[in-house]
Amino acid sequence: MRVAILSYDQLALFELGCAVELFALARPEFEQWYEAEVVTFDDAPLNATGGIQIMSKCIKSFAGYDMLVIPSWPTDDASVAKSLLHAIVKFAQSGGRLISFCSGSFLLAETELLNDRKATTHWRYAERFKKRYPRVQYCDDVLYIYDQKIGCSAGSSAAIDLGLEVIRQDFGHSVANTVARRLILAAHRDGGQSQFVETPMVEKHSHFAATLDWAIEHLAEPLSVDALAVRACMSRRTFDRKFRAAMNMSPKEWLSQQRLFLVKQLLENSILSIEDIAQQSGFKTSLNLRNNFKERFNISPSQYRQQFGPCVTPN
DNA sequence: TGTTGATACCGCCATG
């Protein structure tokens, strides 16, 4: 999967950094990963805040790429080069995936690919966006929108949430969660913009991260928090504390979240019975699984499978 | 659906 990250003059470094961190960082721990490069349509060196100059690969079309990331875009009324617009439209028509962060949705909207679709951007630009692109259905209560190979995200770290969503679709829940953890962020937010994660820092050294990885690989077994604490080489009390500090949730909460992710995967991609899925995901009984599933997703597992299961989407 | 025994969570405090 080849990824182009679009840069331009006066680009925003934070969002560029997010894109690079998400897609361009080498991740030798995975068998498959993206091949990403930062590209530009401009011939001249690019200037960014702080007197930084950026040299990136200059291209004329997005042929050969599978995904285009637009980390941001000027929101003041700069006219967009026709060649760039055409290249993006052509890219979309040939099945490429388009992702924008923050103000990047302005460029997407400019191509008219967002017309009659839902979209979002940083709330700071909401009014401007709505006024300039009335044919786009602006949503202000989401972190990101990803639909039909086009995605855009709201301000700041919502970029990472969208990125993780894409990674999840490409490589699965467990890889996405690993990336999230390596990014030192709580795994996934899917609610409104009001959700904040305070100080999600994970200490790099110790067995802590390794314990979480191990747990993900052993979800089918009964995992007590005490056992995890032992594996992480710390007292139960310290483990609880570290967990809250790093993930902003309790161990048990995280565990059932991981298990439910696994359940979703199995519902989507297998024809295992609910009973078997309960077994493989560590819920033990289908009753238990149903209760947990409905609690979190407001839908029963079988309903979920009807909507997203293997018979409906062979994709 | 309700009961109950088990586990989890987290404030509090002592310790190094």
Add this chain to the structure above:
DNA sequence: ACCATGGCGGTATCAA
């Protein structure tokens, strides 16, 4: 004084 740790135990939550 500060900080991280971890034991204790009351309450909340969970699974059978």
